[in-house]
Amino acid sequence: MRTILAAVDGTDVSNLVVTRAGELARAMGARVRLVTAxxxxxxxxxxxxxxxxxxxxxxxxxxxxxxxxxxxxxxxxLRGGVAIDVGPPAEIVCRAARESHAELVVIGAHEHxxxxxxxxxxxxxxxxEIDRPVLVVRPLPDDARPERRAxxxxxxxxxxxxxxxxxxRLLAAFRSEDWSEARQSWTEFEDALxxxxxxxxxxxxxxxxAEQPDEASTLLREHDVLRAELVAFGVRVxxxxxxxxxxxxxxxxxxxxxxHEERMFYPWAETNDGM
Numbered sequence: 199m200r201t202i203l204a205a206v207d208g209t210d211v212s213n214l215v216v217t218r219a220g221e222l223a224r225a226m227g228a229r230v231r232l233v234t235a236x237x238x239x240x241x242x243x244x245x246x247x248x249x250x251x252x253x254x255x256x257x258x259x260x261x262x263x264x265x266x267x268x269x270x271x272x273x274x275x276l277r278g279g280v281a282i283d284v285g286p287p288a289e290i291v292c293r294a295a296r297e298s299h300a301e302l303v304v305i306g307a308h309e310h311x312x313x314x315x316x317x318x319x320x321x322x323x324x325x326x327e328i329d330r331p332v333l334v335v336r337p338l339p340d341d342a343r344p345e346r347r348a349x350x351x352x353x354x355x356x357x358x359x360x361x362x363x364x365x366x367r368l369l370a371a372f373r374s375e376d377w378s379e380a381r382q383s384w385t386e387f388e389d390a391l392x393x394x395x396x397x398x399x400x401x402x403x404x405x406x407x408a409e410q411p412d413e414a415s416t417l418l419r420e421h422d423v424l425r426a427e428l429v430a431f432g433v434r435v436x437x438x439x440x441x442x443x444x445x446x447x448x449x450x451x452x453x454x455x456x457x458h459e460e461r462m463f464y465p466w467a468e469t470n471d472g473m
Contacts, residue, residue, distance in 0.1 A: 200228035201278055203300035205291045205324070207234060208264045211306035214335050214396070216271045219304040221422075222333070225429040229278030231298050232268060234261055235290035236282065258282060288323035295328060303332045354402075354464050357394055358456050364390045365449045372442040384435045388428050391452070395421045406466060413462050420455050427451075 204219035206212035219230045236257050261282045269277055281294045295303050307321045325332050364387050371383035399421065407414035427448065434440040 199278070200226055201298050201300045202226070202228050202230050203291070203295050203298055203303045204230050204232050204268075205234070205287075205294075205303060205305040205320075206232055206265070206268055207287065207306070207320075209306070211335065212268055213271065215304050215306045216268045218333065218335050220272045220276055221425045221429060222302065222304070223272075223276045225426055226301070228276075228301065230272055230276055231278040231281065231294070231300065232265055233281040233283075233291055233294040234265065235287040236261055236284045237287060254284070257284075287320045288327060291320070291324050292328045295330060300330065303328060303330065305332060305334055307334050307336045355460070357397075358460070361390055361394060361452075361456070365452065369442075369445055369449060372440075372445045377438050380440075381435060384432065384440075388432060391424065391428065395424065402463075406463065410466070417459065417463060420458070424452070424455065 202219050202223050204215050206215055216230065216232065222228070223230045236254075262280075265280050265282075269280070278298075281290075281298070283290045283294070291303065291305065294300075303324065305321045305324055307319065321332075321334050325334065368380075368383045368387045371380040374380075399418070403414050403417065431440055431444070431448065434444075
């Protein structure tokens with residue numbers, strides 16, 4: 199069985215890492231193995247503090263507990279086990295990738311200041327040191343996260359108008375038969391669509407689901423289908439095998455999904471503005 203390694207660390211970005219790894223595993227016919235590290239003590243911390251059996255056992259138990267909700271994000275058939283080890287996180291991830299024969303490593307990138315970026319994060323160390331492909335998942339930028347709900351319906355409709363402009367640029371690139379432009383437009387298209395779905399799923403759909411679970415489940419299933427198509431079609435764009443009719447058909451499905459949201463989701467959002 200093929201393996202994708204998802205490196206998690208207990209922060210919010212870990213949910214995105216596991217979700218993205220699950221999407222790829224479904225498309226690749228693979229399973230997702232989770233790996234997390236218990237960092238070694240800093241020089242200022244006595245080494246014995248971690249090596250004491252009771253302390254280490256407690257940390258291992260906490261690490262196992264942190265993986266339970268992450269595993270729950272994956273369907274049973276996509277679960278490939280977990281790995282927990284003590285040591286530098288980048289080293290643990292690289293070793294786990296080798297030992298599990300992972301074809302791909304998915305890891306999250308956190309927001310850091312300039313100094314942290316210069317010194318290098320766990321993700322950058324893994325990218326530099328590992329001997330296999332790495333996908334770095336980034337959280338939404340702050341300016342894409344809704345801080346309040348006032349005017350929510352209007353903001354969602356404007357988001358759809360922005361996506362429509364991205365759709366048109368994608369179609370124009372395929373019509374020109376310029377593969378360099380098509381690849382660039384596809385990247386913009388994929389990033390914009392994923393960010394839009396992530397925004398809805400993180401900030402809006404959980405509340406909507408509490409009130410209208412069937413409708414919310416329908417929208418989430420549509421998101422799953424769209425993500426699977428992005429994975430499959432992205433490979434074909436790289437191979438110059440994705441055609442204009444296929445691009446037009448994909449955009450038509452996205453427009454149908456947007457219309458679905460406009461009918462069933464956005465009226466609710468406008469009714470609940472200011473909640």
